[in-house]
Amino acid sequence: MAGDRLACRECHFVVEPNAETCPSCGSSSLTEDWAGYVWVAHPVESAIAEEMEVTEPGKYALKVR
Numbered sequence: 001m002a003g004d005r006l007a008c009r010e011c012h013f014v015v016e017p018n019a020e021t022c023p024s025c026g027s028s029s030l031t032e033d034w035a036g037y038v039w040v041a042h043p044v045e046s047a048i049a050e051e052m053e054v055t056e057p058g059k060y061a062l063k064v065r
């Protein structure tokens with residue numbers, strides 16, 4: 001369930017529905033059209049984070065359209 005939350009098109013960071021900009025990269029390109037997410041707790045140790053070029057802990061959408 002994606003709910004009403006938004007995902008950043010630039011870095012895939014998942015943000016609250018009322019957010020206007022991405023707290024991770026500062027982009028205002030947010031979308032409701034995303035699916036699935038991964039919780040990255042320790043980006044430095046995570047292969048997924050490395051693949052997604054994630055550096056900040058948080059939730060990241062797997063698919064953003």
Ligand SMILES: [Zn+2]
Nearest residue numbers: 008011022025
């Ligand atoms: Zn972002």
